[in-house]
Amino acid sequence: MAAVRATPADPHPGLPIAESDSGDQRAIPPELGPDSLAVLSGPTFMYSNAQGDVPPGSIGGLVHLDTRLLSGWTLTIDGSELLVLRSETIEHYSAQYTLTNAELPGLPPNSLAVRRLRYVGDGLHERLELVSFRLEPVRFELRLAVGADFADLFEVKSTVRDRSAEISRSHAADGSELESWKVDLHVPLPHGMGVVEPVRGDIADVFHGRADDPLRRWTEDRAVLRSDNVPLERTLRRSRDDLSALRLDLEVKGQRIMLPGAGLPWFLTVFGRDTLITAYQTLVAGPALARGALLALGRLQGETCDDFTDEEPGKILHEVRSGELTRSGEKPYGPYYGTADATQLWLILLSEYWRWTGDDETVRQLRDNAVAALRWIDEYGDRDGDGYVEYATRSPEGLGNQCWRDSPDGVCFADGRIPVLPLATCELQG
Incomplete structure (x- = not known):
């Protein structure tokens, strides 16, 4: 059984401290690692690590018109991060992440296959597909922790002003008892300058080239x-x-x-x-x-x-x-x-x-x-x-x-x- 929850990420993560030549200290956001991936469309991009996660406090996130709309986007199973089998971009606006579980109490390693299909168009679209390879039912919690700090891009590179008192957060629980399960997530974008005509459609159609693709028309x-x-x-x-x-x-x-x-x-x-x-x-x-x-x-x-x-x-x-x-x-x-x-x-x-x-x-x-x-x-x-x-x-x-x-x-x-x-x-x- 998978209990699925979307929860707000920690708005006050710890950041490493660097000391300047003058002796002043400032917080430096951590990088996402050498295997990080980004998908983009016009002035919008989603920047994450190889798991597809945006750890709170990092330089990653969903950025639109110089404002970070998502500062945390982390998927875990029973509180443990997933292991990467393969991550790759498909087009500049799409990527897929193939993941599995680490060893957990009551759940041997590699018991689950988790696939994240993601594209950026008129918003962030992500599909989570989950398959269990166990012969017997297993119970675990699949959690997506979501954070939003609405930071200016200049702040993302240095120190983000705490806006938590001005941001309201809410979540709703949903669940399933199927051994095979998927969910589609959509983060819409505000309208603004610089937005190119995005690719639109069901995630499967986008990934298999069946959706209308303005990029393909432009390059022709x-x-x-x-x-x-x-x-x-x-x-x-x-x-x-x-x-x-x-x-x-x-x-x-x-x-x-x-x-x-x-x-x-x-x-x-x-x-x-x-x-x-x-x-x-x-x-x-x-x-x-x-x-x-x-x-x-x-x-x-x-x-x-x-x-x-x-x-x-x-x-x-x-x-x-x-x-x-x-x-x-x-x-x-x-x-x-x-x-x-x-x-x-x-x-x-x-x-x-x-x-x-x-x-x-x-x-x-x-x-x-x-x-x-x-x-x-x-x-x-x-x-x-x-x-x-x-x-x-x-x-x-x-x-x-x-x-x-x-x-x-x-x-x-x-x-x-x-x-x-x-x-x-x-x-x-x-």
Whole structure:
């Protein structure tokens, strides 16, 4: 007999402590291990360990539009975690986990087969299938512990503010006395910017390719390489599929635009540098993503001087976020303009897009944006009039380094000393 319960996970898990050079201590969320898996659709992803679990307090979870909706998702039998037999992604939006039980009182090891089928589309869909290999009835408790902290993605990487007093939790018990048992779980998503057309349907239809798949329809219109070099052909096919998994479908100032996001899990959003370089490098496979990047970033081009967001007239943005810390004004990412190379890269992509497509209409449409970008290079990018583009943040929450190495210690002297801003790094000048 299986008693099935969904329970709230511990909202206050213990976190390892790291000490900084200044002696300050901060909590560091644990990683999910080298066999962790992620499934994604647009700005939504579910990141878990090899069992399919999201241990409370880890960096995993269901994240949608920079907000973590599920911070705990752990399946146990009689309080014991399951053993992994095989875990794999099927498509970028789907994965399956084949598990069994460890040795438990009254239940020998490998007595049960547990399969988790998961996909992300218009929400998180998961099917649990359970088969007993015992000849006699067995009794155990199958428990799914669920946690929700609604953390901003910036908090997930460091310390999550405790919102437990503002979150209501409830659960209902259900059970079965069958030796073979399954249940379907669905976590719906709120509507929002960036949601691509998701795959929909019964989980079995999704996994067996019977459901309508927008990804398949989109990739059919892309350029395909045929070669007698099988590894090359396979690599390019995999690259095409990975690129399509990173598509974001945005509505930017009233216009529907598709462009590539920057990467999973921390950067599944619109970037300047990353989005532009990816669009440039994939022009050979089709110009749709490049056109989307040009239009979206052009419509969000800087118009005024804003110290908090490092915005300047004509400047192309660095990063867009939509989590709580950005919406409340604590972070400057709505959007943030602290990059010194995205404006030049936007101009380069515009030129290359025209060379590949001859699309005069789009280029004429972006003429004013191009003139504003050129003016930014001369008037704001070159801060002291010496002919070189320099950068220095004006924001208390801004990036100190605004080139491709934008970590705090990304640019240093040979002896390790950190230089004083403003800086003119070599790659900005090309």
